[in-house]
Amino acid sequence: MRIAVIGAGALGGLFATLFARAGHDLTITAREVARSLIRENGIRLTGGYGDAQCRVLVREILTETPDLTLICTKAQDAAAAIAENAELLDGSPVIVVQNGLDGVRIAQDLLPNSECFGLLTLIAAHYIGPGRVRVTTAASSYLGRGNGKADAATQHWQAVLDEAFPTFAAEDFVGAQWTKLVVNMLNALPAITGLSVQAIIADAPLRRILTESMQETVQVGMARHVTFGSLQGMSDRSLRVFARLPVALGQTLPLRMGAKMGPVANLGSTLQSIKRAHLTEIDHLNGAVVRQAELAGRRAPVNALLTALVHEVEISREFLKPAQVMARFDQLTATSR
Numbered sequence: 114m115r116i117a118v119i120g121a122g123a124l125g126g127l128f129a130t131l132f133a134r135a136g137h138d139l140t141i142t143a144r145e146v147a148r149s150l151i152r153e154n155g156i157r158l159t160g161g162y163g164d165a166q167c168r169v170l171v172r173e174i175l176t177e178t179p180d181l182t183l184i185c186t187k188a189q190d191a192a193a194a195i196a197e198n199a200e201l202l203d204g205s206p207v208i209v210v211q212n213g214l215d216g217v218r219i220a221q222d223l224l225p226n227s228e229c230f231g232l233l234t235l236i237a238a239h240y241i242g243p244g245r246v247r248v249t250t251a252a253s254s255y256l257g258r259g260n261g262k263a264d265a266a267t268q269h270w271q272a273v274l275d276e277a278f279p280t281f282a283a284e285d286f287v288g289a290q291w292t293k294l295v296v297n298m299l300n301a302l303p304a305i306t307g308l309s310v311q312a313i314i315a316d317a318p319l320r321r322i323l324t325e326s327m328q329e330t331v332q333v334g335m336a337r338h339v340t341f342g343s344l345q346g347m348s349d350r351s352l353r354v355f356a357r358l359p360v361a362l363g364q365t366l367p368l369r370m371g372a373k374m375g376p377v378a379n380l381g382s383t384l385q386s387i388k389r390a391h392l393t394e395i396d397h398l399n400g401a402v403v404r405q406a407e408l409a410g411r412r413a414p415v416n417a418l419l420t421a422l423v424h425e426v427e428i429s430r431e432f433l434k435p436a437q438v439m440a441r442f443d444q445l446t447a448t449s450r
């Protein structure tokens with residue numbers, strides 16, 4: 114099958130290599146300098162899925178319509194990346210590999226004749242450099258669209274993906290996106306402090322903020338009448354119970370997530386953007402929780418502060434020490450909560 118991947122970063126490089134290893138013909142789009150380096154050296158994968166090296170066609174934009182396309186950019190870049198390729202893509206199936214709530218809708222608006230799906234993945238992939246990816250956690254991915262049961266087209270593409278890497282068909286994909294949003298509360302504190310996800314979880318005061326941000330996300334989802342989809346052992350029922358627990362008890366959720374992630378340091382995709390001096394997609398993660406809270410007529414102060422702190426670090430390019438982060442949250446407690 115001819116498969117295209119738009120965006121040669123951590124997940125784009127990973128999935129291109131895994132599809133190539135499964136026997137598909139791959140084309141990847143990348144910007145310079147990555148384009149030249151990948152053309153010269155291919156893509157090299159290490160870590161959780163074993164070592165692999167693949168040769169792929171590399172383009173600035175697509176030059177022919179593939180049988181399947183994966184959009185693997187950060188959320189803020191997706192619309193432009195799809196628009197650049199829309200003429201060839203519209204009418205062919207597209208899978209948006211993205212955190213946040215909006216990816217599939219944006220793709221479907223730009224590609225009205227395509228069948229658009231979303232892929233949520235619990236894999237952690239580290240971008241070492243152009244064409245170099247290390248998987249720090251191998252885990253499952255979930256394919257779907259809309260609110261209902263997985264339809265026949267979803268099941269068809271799930272089987273194609275599953276031959277290359279473990280993939281399930283998600284029931285109630287929109288609800289599963291919300292559950293992944295809870296998981297993605299793991300991203301902000303590493304981006305603010307420069308610490309790995311595991312180091313944040315191991316630090317009791319930071320773990321408390323992390324837990325509060327997760328509880329706030331579930332509470333906002335509940336206020337928006339969301340039914341959380343099942344993902345990695347979490348369900349609508351378990352998350353609703355979690356949202357009402359005292360923080361001290363709620364901490365078992367991030368602790369369990371850390372245990373599943375394993376010992377290899379995971380920076381999270383948001384800290385990786387900071388380290389590459391890129392803008393982050395924080396407005397689509399914690400920022401999305403703040404917007405959803407506003408739509409429900411509520412506030413989400415923990416997520417609002419985390420979003421603001423990530424933006425501060427994007428600008429200052431200096432990480433905050435855990436004590437500085439705690440001081441900012443203490444101020445929040447003293448003033449507006």
Ligand SMILES: NC(=O)C1=CN([C@@H]2O[C@H](COP(=O)(O)OP(=O)(O)OC[C@H]3O[C@@H](n4cnc5c(N)ncnc54)[C@H](OP(=O)(O)O)[C@@H]3O)[C@@H](O)[C@H]2O)C=CC1
Pocket residue numbers: 119120121122123124125142143144145147185186187188190193194195197210211212234235236237238239240381382385386394
């Ligand atoms: N990394 C991870 O472990 C995980 C990531 N995710 C999610 O997956 C999505 C992708 O993340 P990730 O792979 O980490 O992101 P990366 O930043 O590593 O990769 C995105 C790539 O897209 C490229 N890009 C941006 N715009 C275009 C364009 N118009 N045309 C071609 N390429 C473009 C960027 O190129 P350039 O470098 O030139 O800017 C970059 O290399 C995000 O939503 C993330 O949250 C989800 C689970 C795990």
Ligand SMILES: CC(C)(CO)C(=O)C(=O)O
Pocket residue numbers: 212234235236237238296297299300379380381382383
């Ligand atoms: C699941 C997790 C936290 C894996 O790193 C992720 O989605 C990300 O980094 O964006």
